[in-house]
Amino acid sequence: MASPGRLLGARRPLNVLGLALLLTVVYVTSVRWLGPWDAEQPDGINIAASRSRDILKHVDPLIGTVNGGHVFPGATLPYGMAKAVADTKSPGENAAGFVSGDDLILGFSNLHDSGTGGAASLGNFPIFVHPGCPDDDYTKCVYRVSSRPVQRVKDSVVAKPGYFSIELENQVRAEMTATMHTNLYRFSFRDEGHVKRDGQDVPASELKTTRPLILVDLQDLGGSIRNGSVQVFPETGRIIGNGTWMPSFGQGRYSGHVCVDFSGGSIVNSGTFLGNNATHKQTYTDDLPQRSKNPSGSAGGWMQFELPRGDEILARVGLSFISTERACLNAEQEIPDFGFERTLGEAEDAWIDKLSVVQVEAEGISEEMQTTFWSGLYRSFLSPQNYTGENPLWDSSEPYFDSFYCIWDSYRAQHPLLTILDPAAQAEMVRSMIDIYRHEGFLPDCRMSFCKGFTQGGSNADVVIADALVKNITDGVDWETAYAALLADAEETPYLWTLEGRGNHESWEELNYIAHDHMDTRGSGPLSRTVSRTLEYAYNDYCVAAVAEALGHHQDAEKYLSRSGYWRNVWNPEQEDLMETDDGHTQVTDFVGFPQPRGMDGQFKFQSTRTCSPAENMDSCYFDTHLAFYEGSAWLYSFYAPQDMAGLIDVFGGADVFTQRLDYFHSSGVAYMGNEPTYLTVFQFHYAGRPGKSAEWVHNYIPSQFNASINGIPGNDDCAMGAFSSMVMMGFFPVAGQDVYLLTGPFFPEVRLESRRGTPAVIRKTGEMEGKYIHSAKLNGKRYNKSWISHDFFLNGGLLELEMGHEESPEWGTRPEDLPPSHAPGLAQRV
Ligand SMILES: *[C@@H]1O[C@H](CO)[C@@H](O)[C@H](O)[C@H]1NC(C)=O
Ligand SMILES: *[C@@H]1O[C@H](CO)[C@@H](O)[C@H](O)[C@H]1NC(C)=O
């Protein structure tokens, strides 16, 4: 989903684009170009170098930590459950905990999501460190989250894979690293420079404090705690606790458990706190009645240490969703020795493992471009999170992943990327989705912290399942159950389709579109987004058909293929495009024919073609909308029929009109790259025989909207923005749900991907290395005229050579037989 706050800031896209073009030009001329890379050169030294630790040097986890990117920049493993970072007091911006800038620091919490659109997510069991208490009296320290925030030391943040550190103005330096279910913190106390004490600047060397106090709070970052409990064991230096909170974009509750052990410094005092009141009581249970007296919800345990100056205190934070015993066990098994450097080294190894399946020849490519690329790849591995073994909801031997947040975003680029780079993980995610169906009756659509999130459009796990099937993600996947899950989406109405599945089935079955005035009698959900749901349901049905066909259910396949043509039924061929001019007049553009809301009586109802685009009322199409499109305009959704692009181009009036309109969409300020549905539109020129136009827009958007600055993501990341930019920079983009990748040519002289069969998949540029346009191609030495490739290339490996040029080629990818496939379903138009 998109982030509302971010969208507000993205209002003037014409200017943004103008600036973007300018910056693109400046950028290109500043590239250090060391001469053409020799295509005949044997496997180069540069490529070999990327296998080493060097591969991490171009990862900047701080990209996207301002301006609505909502990226988690803290310490974690790939798909890691434990995620440690400093949380900032940044309402509306701190969805992932930390925001770059100068907002106050609230503490260091232990679970997070990355890149999500809405409210602060997770942020559980924050730890906070006081270097000492006034008069050395623990009752005089502040405890609750609303009292304790402290300023960070400017520019003190260091973030890299597996590591995050920050210095606070109160003398504390916090470093953190992580294993799968455990965070390890190293706290030290500056004895140089000035620190803030009671509002005064004091030289750190004069501070007498030797008794730091560390607290563990049960409140989460969103302030959603329902209840919780904590127990302190001063003999062993352990604090255990649990809590129950609310999901950040869904319904229900979830509980979590913590086990904190300290090392370094001897314990002189300990107890619990409620609000700002601390006592020596060793146990504390919070419940709703007590919370009404303690509005901040802060409550927890604390320990105070005797510490010779210069020493460090380590805090090991074991986490679990099962029990406190499991949380302690996780910590003891994963970090038995409190070894910070060892843990960090292993985290780095885990990241190197994930990233080194990709190698690029980077000669002539700027540091910024490389950082954009590797950081985007890195972010694609932050979520979904591997909670296998940590699922309290049911017993199962299947994997369990969480934070599918949301599949509406991730099906388009992130899952296809993982399918190439980490097929074993993608298989586990698919199995996990199927297991959720097995136990909850429907595939997840948006899911976080063991709760169902809100559905945004169609049932897009259908696309992920089809994508996996056509790309040979088969390890351990129970396809018959997968198929049953798809049928549930296609046929059954959940009690609350606002949380799973689809709604308005009667309208779909009888009218063959979702009518804007159809009242669902089988289940309930918001009667909105009727056009975007129609378009998505149609594509979802195409995906059901693809799986049905592959599994031999031919009749079903025909049925769903026919339903996949229902996108036509919301197309109003007469709809004009009205645009407000600068002087407040309404002008009609040359473009006619758009998807529009339609009533039970078959009549179309007008919704401005530009509403919910940067050009008009950008923020009116979030989950609470009453409008007909979700997070996008009629303009955006007019391009969405990936199952039948040839049919769509006909409806537009032919390839030339289609190209003209798509170009206008991208150049007029109607397109918004900060949201996932726009990705595919960058490449759809391919279907009109103009792959060169796709390449132009690719180079327009990267680096102008995807770059290595701290604000270098155009919208909230969703772990998807980086998947988009890194695939695009490797030279291709997937049509999710189909065995199709559209080619535009890599930004690097050569890209090399490990394949499951051992032979790497290599994409190599030849000809004009700085040219944007593919002029001709060879696949495994043979001439290749198609503008797309299939997954075989990544599965079995091979060599794709792309001859590049400075002008759009009139030949390559332009003839009907070279276009990507269009699965023209039967003409299903009803009226
Ligand atoms: C907190 O709420 C959860 C879920 O409602 C419940 O299972 C748990 O027992 C409660 N804990 C306490 C300490 O009240
Ligand atoms: C949390 O711990 C308390 C005390 O041990 C226990 O009574 C409560 O049931 C636990 N809550 C959950 C959700 O496990």
Ligand SMILES: *[C@@H]1O[C@H](CO)[C@@H](O)[C@H](O)[C@H]1NC(C)=O
């Ligand atoms: C803290 O203690 C003060 C004084 O005893 C009391 O008025 C206040 O209600 C207490 N706060 C909480 C959250 O218990």
Ligand SMILES: *[C@@H]1O[C@H](CO)[C@@H](O)[C@H](O)[C@H]1NC(C)=O
């Ligand atoms: C997920 O976690 C389980 C249990 O720790 C592990 O066996 C599995 O390999 C993990 N999967 C991935 C993709 O990391």
Ligand SMILES: *[C@@H]1O[C@H](CO)[C@@H](O)[C@H](O)[C@H]1NC(C)=O
């Ligand atoms: C992919 O899977 C399909 C069906 O399981 C099989 O027929 C095909 O040979 C596989 N492709 C490759 C390249 O292994």
Ligand SMILES: *[C@@H]1O[C@H](CO)[C@@H](O)[C@H](O)[C@H]1NC(C)=O
């Ligand atoms: C980097 O990307 C951001 C977000 O899209 C954009 O606002 C900014 O102008 C870009 N910066 C550069 C130098 O292109």
Ligand SMILES: *[C@@H]1O[C@H](CO)[C@@H](O)[C@H](O)[C@H]1NC(C)=O
């Ligand atoms: C590719 O196109 C060229 C003409 O541009 C033609 O001569 C050649 O036969 C085509 N090759 C294939 C494999 O279609």
